[in-house]
Amino acid sequence: MALRTICLEDDEILRKKSKPVTDFNQKLWDLLDDMAETMYQANGVGLAAVQVGILRQAVVIDVGEGLIELINPRIVSEKGEQTDVEGCLSCPGQYGRVTRPAKVKVAAQDRNGKEFTIKGEELLARAFCHEIDHLSGRIFKDIAEEMVEIKEEEEE
Structure with missing residues (x-):
């Protein structure tokens, strides 16, 4: 395993x-x-392949419940609404208030190509949506209602 360089928001690859x-x-x-x-x-809590310069539909997520790998993910259903502050590894130190579905169901493949579905609520639903957007x-920041300032000691 090796650390990859995370692309920052001014890198045009993030828009592809x-x-x-x-x-x-x-x-x-x-x-x-x-x-x-x-x-x-x-x-x-999440990283998309594009964020490390690879234009492939691959995502990893861990909101504290164990690693989830999603290959070719797509949201197949969503329910409810939640608004909270989000940040992004490609936009260090920047945060915005974003409204996302409260619950989502995602269809994807695992690392071996086997298809599966997974449901997420609250933070996991937000992470699914955030990474699939990438x-x-x-x-x-494209869908943030407003940008907010968070002091370092408040970060988790």
């Missing part, structure tokens, strides 16, 4: 649409392992 993963092989597994290590090192070239 990621391509579906078609090869479920060692190269993908190494990418997923590196993404997880990079996310944990940066104290994040795959379409969107960042949270």
Whole structure:
């Protein structure tokens, strides 16, 4: 495993649409392992492949309940609404108030190509939406209702 460099918001790659993963092989597994290590090192809860310069539909998420890997994810249903403050590893020190669904169901593939669905509520639903947005070239600032300031000691 290796740490990858996280692309910052001024990097044009973050505005590009990621391509579906078609090869479920060692190269993908190494990418997923590196993404997880990079996310944990940066104290994040999610990371999309595009954020490390790879235009593929791959995401890792861990909101404190264990690592989730999503390949070619898509939201198949959403319910309710929640508004909270979000940040992004590609926009360090910046936070915005964003409204997202309260519950989502995501269809995806695992690292071996097996299809599955997973449900998320609250923070996990927010993380699913945030990371899947990255795959379409969107960042949270595009949909933030307002940017907010958070002092360092308030960060989790």
